[in-house]
Amino acid sequence: MNPSEPLISIVIPAYNYALTLPRAVESVLLQLDDSVAELIVIDDGSSDETPHAIEALLVRHPGGFRALRKENGGAASARNRGIREARGEYLVFLDADDEMAPGALEALVQHIVQHPKTRMVIGGHDAILSNGRRRSYTPPVLPGARLDRLRGYLLDKRFALSNGACAMHRDVFSRGDYPEGFRSAEDIPVFSQVLAHYPCTVLARPLAVIHKHDDSLRHQFSHAKAGGLALVDEVFSPQRLDEEFQILKREFTVQRCLSLFRSAYLAGDAAAAKEYFRTALRYDRRVLLNISYTRKALRLWLGS
Incomplete structure (x- = not known):
């Protein structure tokens, strides 16, 4: 110094x-x-x-x-x-x-x-x-x-x-x-x-x-939606994380999808919420075992 x-x-x-x-x-x-x-x-x-x-x-x-x-x-x-x-x-x-x-x-x-x-x-x-x-x-x-x-x-x-x-x-x-x-x-x-x-x-x-502040759910989600799953690629870019850490990428992708699904659900963006849930399922079918997320997804598809 x-x-x-x-x-x-x-x-x-x-x-x-x-x-x-x-x-x-x-x-x-x-x-x-x-x-x-x-x-x-x-x-x-x-x-x-x-x-x-x-x-x-x-x-x-x-x-x-x-x-x-x-x-x-x-x-x-x-x-x-x-x-x-x-x-x-x-x-x-x-x-x-x-x-x-x-x-x-x-x-x-x-x-x-x-x-x-x-x-x-x-x-x-x-x-x-x-x-x-x-x-x-x-x-x-x-x-x-x-x-x-x-x-x-x-x-x-x-x-x-x-x-x-x-x-x-x-x-x-x-x-x-x-x-x-x-x-x-x-x-x-x-x-x-x-x-x-x-x-x-x-x-x-x-x-x-x-x-801590009670920001608008829609305002919060608009920023998160703009970043979307691109955040996963940014976190795991080879410049930032070496090869040995790439094994965590798939699991983080699922977690990011579910986080965006929950935010979209709470913000009232049903179309986005459905798409994030579908994407999470494509990566890992065990998502269905999470009762909290699955219950919300069923409400969306059933229209209730």
Whole structure:
């Protein structure tokens, strides 16, 4: 590490988050140490008051952080711009409606110093639900085998990864950055390639406070539908995952089909839901043994 460069860069992409961005920025600045970390705010072409919110923050905290504005391109493009702009070895991507947990930055620095070979630090997070309730998530011990790590993340859902609660070394993006053709689940290909190919460690404390929202089901599904099964090919592209991990592709395809089926069903898109269920069946007939999904499919075909 160059002594003149920060160890960590915190990047906050923001698109139309004028109301919550100040909270996110302040949560970082309260614990920022210029000698080890920097903060970059990227306005992804917001059409609300986000630019004014950023200007007000710059006035209130002169020299406290860097800010730039780009044409709207989605969260993936904003994060990729952050990778290019960041000077730190490790990057944390904090969403503009979330917060850095108190003491998180100091804990991250200490952990990286103690584990200099780690290429992804997986931390916990506190989630605040729309009803105000708070839930805490602490990551479990990671499996030792790389294939088991990837299976645990993609298929078994044994542990969850969140951008704001992870720190990734810039080396991991040599296999691929965030795919800009996706407006949802764009972090899955990145997390997958890191778990499969790089040393990862767990920091069993909250690094982020994540605010959950009741977004429109139709809005959520529109982004997921646009990505569709192309996400599977992106995750398992040879550039991201070596041959030894390709054995998981078929099972992940079925799981992705069923996830899209459920989303389409809840969003009221019957035609899409039927097609995703048919595709899942073509890959694995055992899908019919899942009573929850089969019951929903029967309701669609019976028109009830």
